[in-house]
Amino acid sequence: MKLLSLAFLVLPGVLSRGLPSPLSNNQQPSPIGIADKVIVSAAAKAPNGEDAQSSNYDIQCNSNNATPLNWDDLWSCWNEIYNRGDALCAANPSGRFCEKGAVKISGTSYFGKNTASTCRAVANGLSAIWEKCRYTDQIGRAIYLGGSNAAYGNGELIVHAQNNWVAVLPSL
Known part of the structure; x- marks a missing residue:
């Protein structure tokens, strides 16, 4: 997959709210197509040439x-x-970043201390989870499993994507 510089990337209709789009509604890319453009690989390099992801945490599925x-x-x-954006998403030493339906996105400190990253860095860590932790089922659907990954550029803040529902078993 080819990594794109987010500094020059305009994503019509989703991340560029309010900007004109050269695409008509029937040509808008699907969410998975947009997600593929903003995935940050664990092997990506920071502008200073260092590894953007800390080597102390590998993506877990x-x-x-x-x-x-x-x-x-x-x-x-x-x-x-x-x-x-640049607002801080904090784990002191844990925190919740989002709950929607059956999905919960949270974070924990790798070292058990207070830590934070920009929310954009947390989102980029999350996108690497869904890129690595997906498979295609027998009829060709993409299946996304939960997992964990460091926030982009901060190996101390571990981002978790998990199912938020709890099965309630009937009493006998």
Whole structure:
């Protein structure tokens, strides 16, 4: 996958609210197409040439037996967190960043201390989770599993994407 510089990327209709779009409504890209353009690879380099992701944390995916995440809820949380921009998303030593439907996005401190990153950095860490923690089922649908990853550029803030619902078993 080719990484694009976000500084020069205009995403019609979703992240560029209020900007004119050269595409008609029937040509708007699907959410997954937009997400693919903003994925930040764990191997990405920061402007100073150092690894953007800390080497002390590798992306972790829940097992394939885990309940998958709802794409609409996941995408909605990503948008909400990303659109907070340079505001801080803090884990003191843990914090919730978004809950939509059956999806919960939270963060914890790798070292158990207070930490924070820009919410945009948290969203980019989240997008790497859904890029790595997805598979295609037997009929070709993309299935997204929860997982965890460091916020972009901050290996101390671990972002978690998980299913937020709890099954209530009937009493016997």
